[in-house]
Amino acid sequence: GRIANLTGPDDYTRNENYQPWRYYYRVVAGANDVIDGLGGNDAVLSTDNEKQSMGQAKAMRAYAYFYLMQFFNTEYNASAEAIPLYTAVSPTQEANPKSTQAEVYAQIIDDLTEAITLLDGFDRANRGMIDKYVAEGLLAYTYAAMGDNAMAAQYSLDIINNSGFSIT
Numbered sequence: 001g002r003i004a005n006l007t008g009p010d011d012y013t014r015n016e017n018y019q020p021w022r023y024y025y026r027v028v029a030g031a032n033d034v035i036d037g038l039g040g041n042d043a044v045l046s047t048d049n050e051k052q053s054m055g056q057a058k059a060m061r062a063y064a065y066f067y068l069m070q071f072f073n074t075e076y077n078a079s080a081e082a083i084p085l086y087t088a089v090s091p092t093q094e095a096n097p098k099s100t101q102a103e104v105y106a107q108i109i110d111d112l113t114e115a116i117t118l119l120d121g122f123d124r125a126n127r128g129m130i131d132k133y134v135a136e137g138l139l140a141y142t143y144a145a146m147g148d149n150a151m152a153a154q155y156s157l158d159i160i161n162n163s164g165f166s167i168t
Contacts, residue, residue: 020071024064028086031061036089045118055118059135061087062111065104066142076146078102105146112139133163 034057035041038050045051068083082104084096115135124131136155143151160167 021068024068024071025086027064028061029089031057031064032086032089035061041087048122051118052122055115055122055135056130058111058118059115059130059138062108062115062135062142063138065108065111066138066145069101069104069108070145073101076101076105078105105142108142109139112136112142133159133165 034053035043038045038054038057043050043054045054065083065085073080073082078101080101081098082101083098085099085104085107086096087107090096112135115130116132116139119130119132119135122131136159140152140155140159143149143155159165
C-alpha cells in the first residue's frame with residue numbers, strides 16, 4: 001500500500017521505508033560484485049561473455065539507482081542531496097555520504113550508456129536478461145525523469161524502430 005502509493009518515505013521510522021532501500025542497495029552490491037570480479041568499472045574486456053556480463057551488471061546497478069531516486073526524491077534538482085553512491089565493493093562496509101542528484105544521475109547515465117555499447121548484438125535467452133533495448137528503455141526513463149525529453153524520445157524511438165518489440 002504505502003510503497004505503491006509512494007508514501008513510505010513520509011515517515012522514516014516505518015519499515016516500508018527500509019524495504020525498497022534494502023532491496024535496491026542489495027542489487028547495487030550484487031552488481032558491484034560482478035563488476036569488480038570482471039576487473040572493475042574501467043576494465044578492458046576481451047570476450048563477448050565478459051562484455052555481456054559487464055553490460056548487464058552496469059544496467060542492473062543503474063536500474064537500482066534510478067528507482068531509488070524515484071522513491072526518495074520528489075523531483076529532479078541537480079544540486080540537491082540525494083542518496084549514497086557505491087560503485088565498487090567496499091571492504092570496510094562504511095556508509096558513504098549522500099551524493100547530489102546530478103552525481104547519481106550522471107552515474108546512471110554512464111552505466112546505461114556503457115551497457116548499451118557492451119550489449120550491442122547480444123540476444124537474450126529470456127526476458128529475465130537485460131539486452132541493449134532494455135538498457136535503452138531505462139536510459140529513456142532516466143532522461144525523462146531529468147526533464148530531458150529530447151534524449152528520452154531518442155532512445156524510445158530507437159527501441160520502437162529497431163528492437164522488434166511490438167508497441168503495445
